Amino acid sequence: METNEVKGCVFCDIVAGRAKAHRIYEDDLSLAILDINPFSEGHTLVIPKRHVPWWHDLSEEEVESLFLVAREVSSKIMRAYSPDFVAIYARGRRIPHTHIFVVPTYRGDVLDRFFNALEGFQEGTAELAKLKEDAELAEAADRLKEA
Known part of the structure; x- marks a missing residue:
C-alpha cells in the first residue's frame, strides 16, 4: 500500500505507528482514532492511510473505505453512547490530511x-x-x- 507519507503530518505519524493514538477500527485503507480534542465522548476521526490533503482527491477505493469505516464507527458510537445523532463531516483544512469527523451529538x-x-x-x-x-x-x- 502506498502511503505517500508527509514528514511532520501527525496523521501520517499515527498511521506509521510513530505517534500514539487510540485506534478504534481500521481496514486496509482507512484508520479510525479517537480525537484528542473531542466535541463529545466517542468523537472519532477516520483518516485515509495514504496522505491526501483533500477528500475529493482520494481514489474511489479510498472514498469507499473511508465512508464504510465511518459507518462502522457510527454504529459503534450508537451502541456505546446512544446519542441522538451521529454527525459526520469531512475536514482537512487545519491538518492537511483529509479526515472525517464522526461525532455523537445530543x-x-x-x-x-x-x-x-x-x-x-x-x-x-x-x-x-x-x-x-x-x-x-x-x-x-x-x-x-x-x-
Missing part, C-alpha cells in the same frame, strides 16, 4: 446548537434566499454538470 450540545444555527442562517438570509429561486438553481445545476 439535543442542545455544542454541535446541535451550531448546526441548528447554521441551518437557520441557511434558511433565513436574503443573500442565500435568492439561491433557492428556480433560475438560480438551474444555473448552478448547469454549471456543475459542465464542470
